[in-house]
Amino acid sequence: xxxxxxxxxxxxxxxxLFLFVYSTFCEWFDRxxxxxxxxxxxxxxxxxxxxxxxxxxxxxxxxxxxIVPDLADKRxxxxxxxxxxxxxxxxxxxxxxxxxxxxxxxxTSFAGDIIVVLYMLSLPTLIFFLAGWASTSFFSTIGATRVxxxxxxxxxxxxxxxxxxxxxxxxxRLAEIAHFYQQKPLLILPNLLGFxxxxxxxxxxxxxxxxxxxxxxxxxxxxxxxxxxxxxxxxFRLMTDIEMVVSAGLLAAVFLAGFPxxxxxxxxxxxxxxxxxxxxxxxxxxxxSRIRVDQVVSFAWKYLAPLAVLQLLIxxxxxxxxx
Amino acid sequence: MKVQIPIGPQHPALKEPISLRMTVDGEVITDADxxxxxxxxxxxxxxxxxxxxQNIYLTERICGICSHSHATTFVxxxxxxxxxxxxxxxxxxxxxxxxxxxxxxxxxxxxxAGHEAGFDSFFMYTWRDREIVMDLLEMIxxxxxxxxxxxxxxxxxxxxxxxxxxxxxxxxxxxxxxEYYLMIGANEPTFTARLxxxxxxxKEDAIALCAVGPTSRASDVTRDVRxxxxxxxxxxxxxxxxxxxxxxxxxRTVVRIKELLxxxxxxxxxxxxxxxxxVNVRAPRRAKPGEVVSLYEAPRGExxxxxxxxxxxxxxxxxxxxxxxxNYAATIKMLKKGFIADIPLIFAAIDPCICCAERTVELVDxxxxxxxxxxxxxxxxxxxxxxxxxxxxxxxxWPL
Numbered sequence: 001x002x003x004x005x006x007x008x009x010x011x012x013x014x015x016x017l018f019l020f021v022y023s024t025f026c027e028w029f030d031r032x033x034x035x036x037x038x039x040x041x042x043x044x045x046x047x048x049x050x051x052x053x054x055x056x057x058x059x060x061x062x063x064x065x066x067i068v069p070d071l072a073d074k075r076x077x078x079x080x081x082x083x084x085x086x087x088x089x090x091x092x093x094x095x096x097x098x099x100x101x102x103x104x105x106x107x108t109s110f111a112g113d114i115i116v117v118l119y120m121l122s123l124p125t126l127i128f129f130l131a132g133w134a135s136t137s138f139f140s141t142i143g144a145t146r147v148x149x150x151x152x153x154x155x156x157x158x159x160x161x162x163x164x165x166x167x168x169x170x171x172x173r174l175a176e177i178a179h180f181y182q183q184k185p186l187l188i189l190p191n192l193l194g195f196x197x198x199x200x201x202x203x204x205x206x207x208x209x210x211x212x213x214x215x216x217x218x219x220x221x222x223x224x225x226x227x228x229x230x231x232x233x234x235x236f237r238l239m240t241d242i243e244m245v246v247s248a249g250l251l252a253a254v255f256l257a258g259f260p261x262x263x264x265x266x267x268x269x270x271x272x273x274x275x276x277x278x279x280x281x282x283x284x285x286x287x288x289s290r291i292r293v294d295q296v297v298s299f300a301w302k303y304l305a306p307l308a309v310l311q312l313l314i315x316x317x318x319x320x321x322x323x
Numbered sequence: 324m325k326v327q328i329p330i331g332p333q334h335p336a337l338k339e340p341i342s343l344r345m346t347v348d349g350e351v352i353t354d355a356d357x358x359x360x361x362x363x364x365x366x367x368x369x370x371x372x373x374x375x376x377q378n379i380y381l382t383e384r385i386c387g388i389c390s391h392s393h394a395t396t397f398v399x400x401x402x403x404x405x406x407x408x409x410x411x412x413x414x415x416x417x418x419x420x421x422x423x424x425x426x427x428x429x430x431x432x433x434x435x436a437g438h439e440a441g442f443d444s445f446f447m448y449t450w451r452d453r454e455i456v457m458d459l460l461e462m463i464x465x466x467x468x469x470x471x472x473x474x475x476x477x478x479x480x481x482x483x484x485x486x487x488x489x490x491x492x493x494x495x496x497x498x499x500x501x502e503y504y505l506m507i508g509a510n511e512p513t514f515t516a517r518l519x520x521x522x523x524x525x526k527e528d529a530i531a532l533c534a535v536g537p538t539s540r541a542s543d544v545t546r547d548v549r550x551x552x553x554x555x556x557x558x559x560x561x562x563x564x565x566x567x568x569x570x571x572x573x574x575r576t577v578v579r580i581k582e583l584l585x586x587x588x589x590x591x592x593x594x595x596x597x598x599x600x601x602v603n604v605r606a607p608r609r610a611k612p613g614e615v616v617s618l619y620e621a622p623r624g625e626x627x628x629x630x631x632x633x634x635x636x637x638x639x640x641x642x643x644x645x646x647x648x649x650n651y652a653a654t655i656k657m658l659k660k661g662f663i664a665d666i667p668l669i670f671a672a673i674d675p676c677i678c679c680a681e682r683t684v685e686l687v688d689x690x691x692x693x694x695x696x697x698x699x700x701x702x703x704x705x706x707x708x709x710x711x712x713x714x715x716x717x718x719x720x721w722p723l
Contacts, residue, residue, distance in 0.1 A: 038447035138328045142350075142663065209441055210513050218336035218439045218667040288513040290441020292664045293350060295516060 010093075019092055022271075023241035024054040029275060030244070030282045037286035054241070058234050066230035073134040080134070081228075081235035084127040088242045091120035095249040096175035097259045097270045105173065112172045117250055118159060121205065124243055125151050128207075128214065128224045131236070135227035143223030146214040146293050150204060153300030154211075158201035160308035161194035164315040165254050174250075178258020188257060190318055194311035195255040197304050199277070202247045203284055204296065206240065210288040211296060244281070248274040325353065328663070332361045336439060336667035339677035343670065347663055355658040357651055362678050370641040375401050375475060375610060378638065382628070383469050385643060386679040388431065391424045392621035393643070393679075394473045396628040399554060400617030401475050404610035404632050413477030413602040418556045419593045420463065420472050422586045423490075426497065427456045428622035429579045429586075432674045433504060436576060439667040440517045445507065452500050455493050462486060477603025487594050494587045501587070505580045508573075518573035522657035522669035525570060534653040535646045536624020537582065538673050540566045541574035548620040560589050572672045608636045621646055623674045645679035 009015055028043060028051055035042025043050025068074055093108050094117050100109035125147060132144025166172060168187060169180035181188055204211040215223030225233060252258065252273035259269040291299070325348050332340040340361035346354040366385055370378050378401075383394040395417060402408060409417065430453040437445030457467045464470035464480060472478045509515065524534065529542035539546045547564040549557040565581035567574035610632040619626045624646030631640040650673040657669045 038444045039451055040447055138326060141326075142328070145349075209443070212441060213664070216441060216664065218441070219664050221335055286444045288442070289437065289445070289511070289517050290664075291513055291517055292662055294662070 014092065014097070016089060019089055019242050019245070020238065023238065023245045024058065025051070026245055026248075026274070026278055027054040027241045030278055030285075033279055033282040034286050037283070058238060061234035061237070062231050064230040064233075066232060067227070069135060069137065069227050071136045072227065073136075076130060076134040077227075078232070080127050080131045081232040081239070084124050084239045085235050085242070087120050087123045087127070088239050088246055091117050091246045092242060092249070094120075094174070095246065095270075096178055096253055097249065097266055100175045102175055102179060109175045110173060114162070114166055114172055114174050114177065114250075114254070117174070117246070118162060121243065121247060121250070122151075122155065124239065125155075125205065131228065132214070132224035135224075137227050139220045139222065139226040140224055142220050143214045143226070146220075147207075147224060149293050150207075150211065150213060150296050153297040154201040154204035154304065157197050157300055157304035157308040158205065160305070161197040161201065161311055162250070162254055164194050164308070164312045165191045167312070168315045168319055170319075174253050175258070178253050178260070181257035182260045185257060187318070188255065190314055191255055191311070193307060193314070195251070197308050197311065198251055198255065199280055199284070200304060201300075202251065203281055204300075206244055206247065206281070208281065209285045210291050212290055213293045213296065216290055244278065245274060248277040248281075251277050330666055330670075336670070337677075338435075339675075341675070341677045343658075343666065345658070345663070345666060350662050350664070352658055352661050352663065352666070355655050357655060359651075359677075359680070364678070367641050367643060370638060372637065374608070374636045375405075375638065376608075378641070379473055379475065380469075380471060382641075382643070383471060383473075386645070386676050387468055388428050388676060389424065389621045389623060389626070389679065390469050391420055391472070392619055392626050393628075393645075394471075395421060396617045396619040396621075396626050397630070397641075398473045398475055399619065400615045400628050400630040401610060402606075403615045403617070404613055404630060405475065405607055406611065407476050407604055407606055409477040410601050410604060411598040412481075412600045413604075414556050415593050415597050416463075416478045416480075416482060416602060417473060418560075419482075419490075419590060420460070420470055420478075422590050422593070423456055423460055423463075424470075425622045426583055426586050426590075427453055427460065428674070429583050430456065432579060432622075432671075433508075433576065435671050435674075436518075436572070436668070437514075439671045440514060442511075442514055442517075445504075445514070448500075449504065452497060455497060459490055459493050462489060474603060474606075476606035477601070479603070481602050482597070487597070491591065491594060494590055498584065498587045501580055501583045505577070505584075508576045508580055515573060518576060518668070519569070519571060521572045521665045522661065522672055523571050524653055524657050528656055529570075529653060532652040532656060533649055534624075535649045536621070536674075537575055537578045538624065538650050538653060540564065541578045542570045543568040546625075548618045548625050552618055554618065556593070560592055562589050572668050575672045609634060610636075610638075623647060623676060623679075624649060643679075645676065647673065647676045647680040650675075651680070 011017060032042040043053035046052040046056045068077055094113045096109055100106065105111060129144045129147045132140040132147065166177050168191070169177040171177050171180065207214055215225055225236060228236060249270065256273050259266040259273065261269055325346055327344055327346050330343040330345060331337045332342045342358040342361065344356040344358070345352050366381065370381055373381055379394050379398055382397040383390045385393045430449045434446040434449040434453070437443065437449065460470055461467045463482065463486060464472045472480060507514065524538070524542050526543050529539045529544050534542065535546065543566050545564050545566055548554070550564050562585045565578050565585060567578050569577065612632055612634040614629065614631040617628045617630065626646055627644040629640070629642040630638050633639040654670060654673055658666065661669060
């Protein structure tokens with residue numbers, strides 16, 4: 001019985017199947033918001049309101065010819081998409097929405113899981129870098145170096161800003177952090193600055209405008225993904241979608257008091273809060289233009305990092321004031 | 324590490340085939356090389372085989388964006404050769420279409436610039452508004468792209484009152500939106516951060532490298548054929564030459580938006596002062612022997628047609644110098660010391676029209692493995708060297 005439960009947990013809900021459905025829905029939502037902000041319709045034809053369009057795109061890519069360049073490191077080139085998908089899906093398991101007991105830490109919710117989620121969200125960046133590097137084409141190589149260059153910019157502000165609410169809550173466990181803010185909702189307000197910094201950093205991590213530099217099509221064609229096609233590209237796209245869901249879930253858990261209310265209400269909370277964050281990300285995507293990679297790094301260190309440190313300072317002061 | 328990255332002949336940033344070879348050191352461009360010849364269609368040779376009337380429609384097909392520019396340049400020259408002049412009303416309608424075309428071309432460019440800068444919302448908005456002017460052009464001429472309104476001796480269609488009101492209504496909407504774009508173009512922080520100081524071209528360089536059109540005007544060179552050498556109705560129409568002293572892509576954006584606002588004024592002036600009378604005069608089939616150079620300020624800059632006539636109904640020679648060709652030298656200058664991220668922006672900022680510019684043949688020698696552009700004069704010299712010492716076989720006598 002336990003085996004079947006674990007299997008269901010991993011494969012159906014909240015495992016791969018649910019993640020697939022929800023992340024494609026989030027992609028649809030993102031595309032629709034983005035399109036409406038640009039005075040377009042967005043997806044309309046496949047399914048009701050075009051809801052099935054991301055699924056159709058996925059299926060179409062899966063059926064396309066899969067090409068591996070001769071010069072590429074073939075084993076790495078083939079393994080990376082699956083590896084990346086596995087990592088972000090595993091990170092999704094750790095979100096405090098499904099299976100946790102506040103009193104008893106389990107394998108999906110334990111002290112320090114916030115660090116593990118952050119770590120697992122850093123790995124996709126390295127996977128993008130390796131993917132670009134292993135393809136050995138000019139455009140991929142430039143895309144890969146841009147991925148790493150950007151990483152140096154946004155990673156530190158992201159960590160600082162996500163960890164400061166945890167500091168205030170006095171816990172490294174996502175479920176407990178969320179619980180702390182559910183008890184004291186007013187304390188969400190001092191974290192707003194960190195929330196903004198984290199939103200911008202997540203946008204950079206997801207490589208969306210204004211930070212879509214590694215795969216800026218007008219400059220470096222497909223960038224990191226230039227040589228990828230067919231199933232592997234489909235996996236990478238699904239991976240980016242799931243990464244978006246996980247990042248939105250992480251931000252919601254840390255900054256927006258998590259997902260209270262048990263299985264059903266908690267799930268509704270999860271959907272509403274992640275969609276809200278994805279809406280903000282789409283807004284940012286529609287309203288900005290792409291900046292240069294050197295501008296990303298200088299922006300991150302001139303503005304984001306000091307703001308994140310300021311947030312940390314605020315948290316420390318409040319913590320001293322409260323105790 | 325120095326890497327040579329190819330941009331084109333096939334690349335998402337390019338709408339037409341051209342090849343840019345960039346030598347990059349990290350993200351910085353150290354050298355740039357431009358290769359043409361992927362889009363040569365032999366239009367000039369074809370023009371020698373067709374009559375003047377047929378050539379209007381041929382020259383119109385040189386370009387899909389500035390179709391009216393090429394046709395008008397050709398028609399202006401032909402009318403001078405035939406020593407006829409279009410009636411006032413015909414001229415007003417002809418240059419009204421010119422200005423409408425400038426609007427649609429500049430709106431298109433704004434969208435492309437937004438897309439190249441990764442600002443797709445701007446692209447979607449400007450292209451939505453471009454539909455207004457495209458619909459107006461369709462209403463006037465019956466076509467969205469190749470209007471075919473020109474004929475030798477005037478235009479083919481007249482305007483009626485409902486059309487005039489509709490055009491004026493369209494201009495009101497467009498003016499409001501363009502002012503909004505001017506605000507976005509000058510104020511949206513990520514957009515200006517992306518455009519400012521990109522592709523710097525100093526005033527001296529713009530003059531020395533013979534840049535034309537908005538590219539030169541953005542470097543503070545007051546160069547506009549409509550003002551410098553007024554043709555058609557431009558001596559009567561009040562307008563300003565828009566310049567900017569920013570010398571970069573942001574300046575080119577600002578100049579183009581300002582020109583949009585000027586064009587709206589000019590269209591309103593043309594429509595309100597539209598003289599009565601016929602729209603065309605009957606033109607002879609043959610042109611008198613002679614040669615003529617016709618100048619025209621296309622949306623992209625100065626367009627030159629050289630037409631030589633030998634007294635028949637066909638031109639003996641037609642030479643087209645499109646504005647894009649004049650701006651290539653300046654582009655290479657702008658690209659050097661830039662970033663990879665700036666390539667599409669800088670290149671798009673001259674509003675390149677490859678199919679306009681590809682009028683000459685250049686050969687690329689790939690035999691030795693090292694590609695090399697061979698000039699026609701070099702080819703001839705090589706042939707002379709090679710055949711100088713070859714003994715002549717037979718005694719071919721050329722009858723004179």
